[in-house]
Amino acid sequence: METHGISEHTRSRLVADGVLERVGRSWLTLPGTDPELCAATEAGAVLTCITAARRLGLWQVTELMPHLAVPAGGRRRIARAHLHWASPAVPRHPDTLVDPIENVLVLVAQCRPYEEALAIWESALRRGMVAKQALERLALPPAARRLCAEASAWSDSGLESPVIPRLRWLRLPIRQQIWIAGHRVDFLIGDRLVLQVDGGTHVGPQREEDIRHDAELALLGYHVIRVGRGQVVNRWHEVQDLIMRAVAQGLHRVA
Structure with missing residues (x-):
């Protein structure tokens, strides 16, 4: 709190009584600030x-x-x-x-x-x-x-933020948070290649729902690559290799 309007005598008394603490030359704070x-x-x-x-x-x-x-x-x-x-x-x-x-x-x-x-x-x-x-x-x-x-507002977490810059060299359309089969997918590369980036919350019921949705996407003709935090942060070369091979096989295109 600022000290404007409080006399020096009052400030000194409040500090001496332990009601306030002095910080810097012109600020008083409550204990525990x-x-x-x-x-x-x-x-x-x-x-x-x-x-x-x-x-x-x-x-x-x-x-x-x-x-x-x-x-x-x-x-x-x-x-x-x-x-x-x-x-x-x-x-x-x-x-x-x-x-x-x-x-x-x-x-x-x-x-x-x-x-x-x-x-x-x-x-x-x-x-x-x-x-x-x-x-x-x-x-x-x-x-x-x-x-x-x-920058955009579409990345669901910081794990997703570097994905598009790292894949821009492919010169393929990459869209974020696209709704397919009732759920959003993290990235859609081309028309049919889905990249899902899992953080720490993808466990238990969430993991089961992810598996169900992956199966539904496959039945609709999509190819899903699902990766975890460790791969994005420490082993990006693995992710890039999977995507490169999928693109080479034409899995990003409509059959």
């Missing part, structure tokens, strides 16, 4: 990039230390933090402690590898936290401009 917000306040910085993305519930990537934005013109060094000095795409209010979503995405685009950044961007679009049309109207740096052009 979010430690990340307190750290940002004390540092005179703003939580941003993948730290803010995590707090928003977006697709998570490895975060070794907090990412902080330093106000324009600031030169303060903060230990054990990744600092961002770039001017924000959307002006920051002087009292804000967490960057607006637009600034978060711009810094993610500049800070993280393309596929990680794409997963976070698509997570934000999917959750409706920002509109692509609004992002397009901003003065975006090149990395963010590229992501704005290529």
Whole structure:
């Protein structure tokens, strides 16, 4: 909470009584306040990039230390933090402690590898936290401009985000979240090749429903390739090989 309108005497008494705690030069907090917000306040910085993305519930990537934005013109060094000095795409209010979503995405685009950044961007679009049309109207740096052009709201998770960029070289139409036989499929390559990407929820009843739907797709003339998280993250060459061989056999075309 800000200290405007509260006398120094009252502030000192509330702190002495343990009702409030002093953070930085002009902030008072209740005991137990979010430690990340307190750290940002004390540092005179703003939580941003993948730290803010995590707090928003977006697709998570490895975060070794907090990412902080330093106000324009600031030169303060903060230990054990990744600092961002770039001017924000959307002006920051002087009292804000967490960057607006637009600034978060711009810094993610500049800070993280393309596929990680794409997963976070698509997570934000999917959750409706920002509109692509609004992002397009901003003065975006090149990395963010590229992501704005290529990101979509159709990826159901960050596991799906890198699939289309990795398969673009095939020069085949690839559509996401297409309804076939009463259910959505993750990707439809060409007219008949279905790629399903399973995350950690595809177990138990969900797994049985997946098997039933795969059988129904086969009866309708579709060929289904179903892969798991480990293959997408660590063994993409296996997935690509399966797709290449299926395309070579014409399984993506109507018989």
